[in-house]
Amino acid sequence: MIKNKKILLGITGGIAAYKAVDLASKLTKQGAEVKTIMTANACELISPITFKSITHQPVVTRMFDIDADIEHISLADWAEVIIVAPATANIIGKVAGGIADDLLSTTIMATRSPVLFVPAMNVHMYENPIVQENISKLSKLGYLFMEPEKGMLACGYEGKGRFPKTDEIIYFVQTYLNYKKDLKDIPILITAGATRENIDPMRFITNYSTGKMGQALARAAYIRGAKVTLIAGNITENIPEYLKCIKTSTADEMFNATMKEFPKNQVTFMTAAVSDYTPTKPSGQKIKKTDEMILELKRTRDILLELGKKKTDRQTLVGFAAESENIIENAKLKLKKKNLDFIAANNLNVAGKDETEIIFIGRNIEEKLTGKKFQVAHKILDMVFKK
Numbered sequence: 001m002i003k004n005k006k007i008l009l010g011i012t013g014g015i016a017a018y019k020a021v022d023l024a025s026k027l028t029k030q031g032a033e034v035k036t037i038m039t040a041n042a043c044e045l046i047s048p049i050t051f052k053s054i055t056h057q058p059v060v061t062r063m064f065d066i067d068a069d070i071e072h073i074s075l076a077d078w079a080e081v082i083i084v085a086p087a088t089a090n091i092i093g094k095v096a097g098g099i100a101d102d103l104l105s106t107t108i109m110a111t112r113s114p115v116l117f118v119p120a121m122n123v124h125m126y127e128n129p130i131v132q133e134n135i136s137k138l139s140k141l142g143y144l145f146m147e148p149e150k151g152m153l154a155c156g157y158e159g160k161g162r163f164p165k166t167d168e169i170i171y172f173v174q175t176y177l178n179y180k181k182d183l184k185d186i187p188i189l190i191t192a193g194a195t196r197e198n199i200d201p202m203r204f205i206t207n208y209s210t211g212k213m214g215q216a217l218a219r220a221a222y223i224r225g226a227k228v229t230l231i232a233g234n235i236t237e238n239i240p241e242y243l244k245c246i247k248t249s250t251a252d253e254m255f256n257a258t259m260k261e262f263p264k265n266q267v268t269f270m271t272a273a274v275s276d277y278t279p280t281k282p283s284g285q286k287i288k289k290t291d292e293m294i295l296e297l298k299r300t301r302d303i304l305l306e307l308g309k310k311k312t313d314r315q316t317l318v319g320f321a322a323e324s325e326n327i328i329e330n331a332k333l334k335l336k337k338k339n340l341d342f343i344a345a346n347n348l349n350v351a352g353k354d355e356t357e358i359i360f361i362g363r364n365i366e367e368k369l370t371g372k373k374f375q376v377a378h379k380i381l382d383m384v385f386k387k
């Protein structure tokens with residue numbers, strides 16, 4: 001999907017400039033044509049030759065080069081998308097202030113293509129109200145931003161400011177390039193992952209769900225402009241910073257969070273694998289080993305059933321059913337019993353995998369969807385929103 005795309009990579013003088021090498025390499029390997037502009041300060045941190053060797057394309061560092069064309073216009077017109085990664089506080093401030101005093105800032109000024117900034121900096125710099133105001137101003141003007149990750153920063157501080165994973169940046173760009181903002185401002189609720197029911201402080205009951213399908217839906221909907229709320233159980237993968245996420249652990253916590261958020265949303269996707277049972281009396285202390293142990297369980301509250309009862313005419317409810325046998329019949333029964341609008345039925349063996357095979361069932365539709373989870377997520381959104 002990123003193949004043959006013309007990508008202009010802008011590298012500024014942030015310490016994460018070395019991570020942009022990996023980004024350039026992955027984009028090139030996936031078939032994109034990558035040209036690079038480096039600021040003078042970026043060249044202090046990493047050599048232009050590195051990018052040239054990896055992308056096999058021109059790397060431009062100066063505006064007034066006797067041998068070059070008028071690069072800021074030709075590159076601005078050539079690029080299908082500009083990714084500024086890492087983006088310093090300086091470049092964000094310059095663009096927000098209308099300053100075009102070097103090749104990168106002038107090219108950004110001259111382009112009509114989308115520009116994605118990937119800020120990475122010290123947490124205090126990132127939280128500085130001037131930087132935040134600049135980001136907010138540029139976002140309102142249509143510039144794209146990826147939120148930095150939280151964690152240990154190169155400067156020794158801990159906080160928000162880390163360069164995101166390069167795969168996340170590529171995912172963001174490829175979905176942006178391939179999908180329109182057709183779900184703008186639609187509030188969408190998604191539950192994902194497995195719940196954990198405590199037996200004692202050390203042990204719990206859970207299941208094999210990793211939350212990949214729910215996360216794929218959340219990312220796809222977000223990139224298409226929806227206002228996404230993700231209610232996460234136990235999710236094995238990194239949840240991107242740009243998603244509004246409510247973390248839960250037990251079925252009870254997920255029930256409460258979902259009931260609270262449900263009325264605010266137009267469409268709800270219930271992909272979470274919620275435990276049907278929970279220990280009747282979880283122990284406050286670690287249970288000692290005995291020859292035999294009988295664990296008494298009670299039913300948890302059925303979130304989907306409750307949502308189906310509460311659903312208004314303006315809301316759409318989509319359930320997911322993982323079955324090991326009679327997949328379609330069981331899914332159809334669940335669709336009716338729980339008052340759902342759609343149900344995505346799949347075999348248990350897709351849990352944790354990147355690919356899936358789903359039978360998507362509505363009152364008048366029954367369609368098989370196969371492929372990478374994020375592609376299937378887009379198809380599901382198309383079907384729910386009748387695109």
Ligand SMILES: Cc1cc2nc3c(=O)[nH]c(=O)nc-3n(C[C@H](O)[C@H](O)[C@H](O)COP(=O)(O)O)c2cc1C
Pocket residue numbers: 011012013014015016039040041042087088089090091120121122125
């Ligand atoms: C070693 C070093 C690391 C730096 N790292 C960052 C950084 O991660 N983020 C940032 O915004 N600025 C960082 N700076 C400061 C920028 O380099 C400085 O603001 C510069 O003017 C940016 O220029 P440019 O945006 O034209 O590349 C760093 C400076 C040095 C000396």
